[in-house]
Amino acid sequence: MTTPRFRLDQPRDTRRVRAPRYDPEAFGVAAERIARFLGTAKFLVYMTVFVAVWISWNIVMPSSWRFDPYPFIFLTLMLSLQASYAAPLILLAQNRQDDRDRVQGEQDRAQAERTMADTEYLSREIAGLRLGLGEVATRDFIRSELQQLIREMRAEDRQADNATG
Template sequence: MTPEREGTREGSRERAPAGATAAPRSRPRLDQPRPPRRRVLPEWDPDAFGRFSERIARFLGTGRFLVWMTFVIIAWVVWNVSAPRDLRFDQYPFIFLTLMLSLQASYAAPLILLAQNRQDDRDRVNLEQDRKQNERSIADTEYLTREIAALRIGLGEVATRDWIRSELQDIVKELEERVDGRGRDGHRVFPAEPSGARDVDDR
């Protein structure tokens, strides 16, 4: 590198102000959460909105709603027919009433569908839980069946109380017959010895 170029580079370094150096880009830290983003659309709780829609759907399907709706429509029609012309806000053919009923129907249908979807989700979860419970019950029943079969097989090889009683009775009878000196066929088990021979031996 020539001395002229070195001089121009050193001069440019000297002319550059201290704060004009480009600062390195700050990288986001991984140990800190990201700052919340600004959203244009409003946020809402889906569960809270679903519960609200279910309450409205339950109210729409009651007789109280039908009674109140009938009362409001009758009062609306009577007022706009019999009231003074200056006080009527919806004259015949009651276009505003038709608009209100159309808005009510347009909002009621999605709310009812949303409530039905939530009910379907709950039913699906309940069915899944019932299916798992049935599988566990079937597995437990099969296990108990195998255990009972094993116990029956084991009990078949164990001496029962009646069998032991009958064996003991046979042994007692045999002992009694031996004490009497007779066998089961009526013959003496121990033949009687002559009295004279016994006396000789005793001497």
């Protein structure tokens, strides 16, 4: 005897309808590409040609071939549908750009802080070296001291020569 798959004395597990899975990054990249295209002159030309052909077809062709007579309700519906998808895609692309700008700004601020800290450190090091150099004998100082010693030795030699001579 096999056990039934579902027992009638226990409640069933609630099965939730799962939303389709998608890659948010890939969707965002696609949205940015579409938004970039919607903002071009090429899109405006294509859309203008499409609407002109649509209207011309539905005015010029015989009435049996017309699919959207004069108030062009179907054309209006198509344009509204296009706009209803375009607006959220453009907003998504703008949000992604804002996120990138925010991250870039944070990185720029961090880099500026590191540069400032490095500059302050180097300034302190240079000031320390200047103070240290004040206590170190420089070449000019040693040269002047040696010249002074030579003058003193020559003066002593002259005095010794004068005293003996």
